Amino acid sequence: MLRSVFLKSLRDQTRSLLWWLFGVVAYIVFVMLFYPTLRQNSELLNDYLQAFPEAFRLAFIGEVEDITSPNGFLASYVFSLIMPIILLVYAIIAGGDAIAGEEERGTLDLLLANPVSRSRVYLEKAANVAAGVLLISLATWASVVLGALPVDMSVSALRVAEVCVSLALFGLALGALALAVGAATGKKGTAGGVAAAVALFSYLMYSFAPSVAALRPYRAVSLLYLYNGADPLSNGLNLVHLTMLVAFTVACVAVGLYFFRRRDLAV
Amino acid sequence: MNESVISLDHLTKYYGKSRGVRDLNLTVRRGEVFGYLGPNGAGKTTTIRVLLDAIRPTEGSAQVLGLDSRRQSVAIKRRLGYLPGELSLYDNLTGSEYLRYFANLRGGVDWSFARGLAARLDLRLSQRIGSLSQGNKRKAGLVQALMHRPELLVLDEPTNGLDPLVQQELYRMLLEFRQDGGTVFLSSHNLPEVERICDRVAVIREGNLVAVEEIETLKRRAYRELEIHFAGRVPAQAFAGVEGIRRVRVDDGVLHCSVVGSLDALIKVAAQYEVINIVSHEPSLERIFLAYYGGGIEDAA
Missing domain, CATH: 3.40.50.300 (P-loop containing nucleotide triphosphate hydrolases)
Structure with missing residues (x-):
């Protein structure tokens, strides 16, 4: 596991990543077991939800018609809010730490005294962040698909895979942003702050734009909207949104690399 | 090579x-x-x-x-x-x-x-x-x-x-x-x-x-800081022109100075008086730099 920067970084976060995966699987399985109870009380629950103002529902539950349908249930308990939050927290921590963390701990100095270029270290670190995001997304997919079996919930493994791909791209976008800001500034705090601000802005644009007519056209600037706005769980992947997320990610990685190659490193 | x-x-x-x-x-x-x-x-x-x-x-x-x-x-x-x-x-x-x-x-x-x-x-x-x-x-x-x-x-x-x-x-x-x-x-x-x-x-x-x-x-350009303690009062000007000597100060029969190079000339002058003790200080690097390469030695004090 010490053969490359990528593998060494993966090794370093093995323990933490296992806890993340455990948490995601445990949460999803637990929620799925709760599904039969919820379905029995479906009318009650839907009436209850209808009592909330629309904006409130959109903000905290997402665009869900029937919370007791399989897709409505998965959207409200897994994909609308919880999983994007988990992914964004993971991606921002991992992305911010990738270069800036190593620089702040002072270990980047000697690492780069080896015959490895800054670009290579940066890209291997980026791949490491991506690997974590992809593993969590994969665990999400597996837990939903397998968790649906015992509770007799009919879900399409393909559609779940599609929403998980979209989820992964959302995580990659924020991870890439945190990585880039961290690599460009050398400051983990700045990286986390900027990425968290973008995530928060995304959330506001996504959740409140539908109820504010003037904001509606600008929903596409929200990463959260690009992830889930077209409801990939029901409709499959939206290629435009997917492309925009990929483009955002690639642009972040490229800009971060550009500045990282040029700047002075801290002692 | x-x-x-x-x-x-x-x-x-x-x-x-x-x-x-x-x-x-x-x-x-x-x-x-x-x-x-x-x-x-x-x-x-x-x-x-x-x-x-x-x-x-x-x-x-x-x-x-x-x-x-x-x-x-x-x-x-x-x-x-x-x-x-x-x-x-x-x-x-x-x-x-x-x-x-x-x-x-x-x-x-x-x-x-x-x-x-x-x-x-x-x-x-x-x-x-x-x-x-x-x-x-x-x-x-x-x-x-x-x-x-x-x-x-x-x-x-x-x-x-x-x-x-x-x-x-x-x-x-x-x-x-x-x-x-x-x-x-x-x-x-x-x-x-x-x-x-x-x-x-x-x-x-x-x-x-x-x-x-x-x-x-x-x-060869060894630099030292010396204190020479004399039995009686000594005139500062007796040491002023000695080869290699810098920063001469005499108070109460004690000569403070620094020397670049050989101590020979200083010792010979000092020997004309009754010497009680000679103390040599390990100079700080900063002092050495100032002595060798600083503008005026005087502003080192």
Whole structure:
């Protein structure tokens, strides 16, 4: 596991990543077991939800018609809010730490005294962040698909895979942003702050734009909207949104690399 | 044999407000142990970090092993060993894991050689780095710098935090390294250390290179601070013109002065009076620099 920067970084976060995966699987399985109870009380629950103002529902539950349908249930308990939050927290921590963390701990100095270029270290670190995001997304997919079996919930493994791909791209976008800001500034705090601000802005644009007519056209600037706005769980992947997320990610990685190659490193 | 291994050409680096180096011109030749001497904050680490391409020159350039420090950095690092002054290793790895990691990034090293280095420095490789003392961490850093048999060693304050026995072993290792054709560039604020192991020395102060000397020359210009206690009062002007004497002050039968070079002339003058005691102070490096290279000696006080 010490053969490359990528593998060494993966090794370093093995323990933490296992806890993340455990948490995601445990949460999803637990929620799925709760599904039969919820379905029995479906009318009650839907009436209850209808009592909330629309904006409130959109903000905290997402665009869900029937919370007791399989897709409505998965959207409200897994994909609308919880999983994007988990992914964004993971991606921002991992992305911010990738270069800036190593620089702040002072270990980047000697690492780069080896015959490895800054670009290579940066890209291997980026791949490491991506690997974590992809593993969590994969665990999400597996837990939903397998968790649906015992509770007799009919879900399409393909559609779940599609929403998980979209989820992964959302995580990659924020991870890439945190990585880039961290690599460009050398400051983990700045990286986390900027990425968290973008995530928060995304959330506001996504959740409140539908109820504010003037904001509606600008929903596409929200990463959260690009992830889930077209409801990939029901409709499959939206290629435009997917492309925009990929483009955002690639642009972040490229800009971060550009500045990282040029700047002075801290002692 | 006179091939240049490090060559600084009008190297200038401003960073922060006052830190940095100005217009450095310097050549380190193959096979020498070159000392880079200066007080803390003089710009030693700045220079070294330019060689490593961790920071970039504001103006001028640096060549290492005939390669440009910026454009050919990876090729340079393949042939260079580096020990930073502020050493941060991976605390979660053991010594041997750490060395293996860096060996892998170098495409492999002769592992028995690396183990031999660790054994010479009495470094236990099985311990986690986080649990090592500062001195032992520096040993791990040294093994890391030497294990791939580099042509050039760049060491920033290498003996900082090493106990005297290990220092001696390090000096021996460096001299062997030179005997095998290696070149050493080491920074230090410790003049005796530099005198002991270096062939040449550059003196840097406040970002300016003030002198590049053979160690022999430096030794010949030995600088001391003396106090001579007399039985009675002595006139200050009796010592004013003595060869090599500086900063003369007499109070209450005690002469305070500093001397560059031979003490002979001073002793002969002092012998005309009744001498009770002679005290010689080890001068601080700052004083030495000021005495040698400062503008006026007077403003040193």
